[in-house]
Amino acid sequence: MSEEKCQNPWLIQEYLDAPEDKVLEAKFNEHIKICSECRTEFLKYKNMFQSLKTSMTPPKLQPTPAQMQKIREAVSTKVSPKNASGKPELNPGILNSLMAFLLQPAAVTALIILAALSAILVNINKDNHRHSNNDLTVMVERNLNFSENRVEIVFADPEIKIKADNLEQNLNETKSFDTGKDYELPPNSTIIVFSGSSKVKISESAKFRISSNGFDLFKGKAEFNLAGKHDNFRLNTPLGEVTPIGTEFTAKLSNNNLFIGLIKGKIAIKTVNGSVMQLDQKGQTCRIDQNGNFQEPEDPAPKSPELILNPNQTPSDQNNSHNQSGNSLENNY
């Protein structure tokens, strides 16, 4: 039995790559009889191959109806009938009917009246336009309205169902959520819901309800990234209410505790017993127990996705920013 360095170091990988290859199997079996190094390494590689298969397999994910629609439109635009000049063809039947109508005296009179009315309306509009800049600003800066939401990304089995007021519907077919209905996400699924540029990632079998100015979380986890004007927004949970002053935070209900983590901006939390806390440092977390009291955070789950994922952040940065307690403003006021 030789203890020298292996002369065929890739054989293990070749064999594990094609375990059904009998010739390779025989060659490998012969080799490990004489190579102690490969005998030691084989199990490590075998385990690693299994882990690679698990880790690198894509999640069960289907395109949302909106994504499918976008692709459908692009595909059908490409094949829509066009004439030689590339412009859409005008139906000759419609053209003939239009000409016949225009040649009647009553139609000519009607057109003159319409032209006069249009001129008056244009003048009125010009006058209104001078005063409408403020209205435009209001439109651009209007408050976040969660009743206008759309489901953009779904991580779930293709046929998995979501409960809407206890009635099941296909999660992958769900385009948006109705306000006032209670929804319950199935296990092992994650969705991202948009409203304007704001987004909420919902997971961990969350039970929730969306209203025009807020989000009720009854169980599970929701991560919020709020853009634009959203000072009317509230997150309501059975244990407390969160008012976001900033933009990104997570909330998770688990074992009758509410875990809140701040990612960006500021949030104020008011619990069911009236205790108030403000989180204003990135990475701060807090826990609210079933009585509405603030407790030391003990669950690592509310770590912000940005903290976990930002490749430019060193582990020491993460340690510094994680698990800082929030500033208790006032208790039992």
Added chain:
Amino acid sequence: MNRNFSDAAENDNALIKKMIEGDTSAFEPLVKRYWNQVFFVCMKYLKNSEQASDAAQETFISAFTAIEGFDNSRSFKPWLLKIAVNKSIRQLNKDKASLNFSIEKSIGMQHNSEPAKVVEERQFFDDCISRLELDDQILFILRHGLDLAYDEIAVILEKPVGSVKGELFRARKKLKDLLEKADGKEVETNV
């Protein structure tokens, strides 16, 4: 791995034939079949769900609008994934810094019903993979996650089959060494 076209690949080519003949509804089964694979590859490059979702959509749109140029005697999947890789690299070069609100971990959330120890081990393994070069990680996805043959990976990455094989073997060796090293460090810390 030397494989013939699978049933799925034969179905792909039948659907593509229908598309070329003018049946625009034939694209839907192809999107449903490959969306997660295309999205997963884009996500690995872009690390941002919105960008990955856009890149995945653009991949399908580009593929279908150029479908008449597809050689139907070949396999559709590597051709599609090659478009996904190119789209992602182009997007990555355009904006390398955009990593806000990344949901890369959502992919791992599919397993959140597993015991804590299993999740921890998976996290440790994934952390080691993330320390490798992006090219190595893409090789792992194509070979282990999507179960592609070496010649198919060679088409996607525009490299000779021998280079793909050599790079993959070296990447696995690097990962094994990294796992051993990281595991040793963890044991030292615990002691």
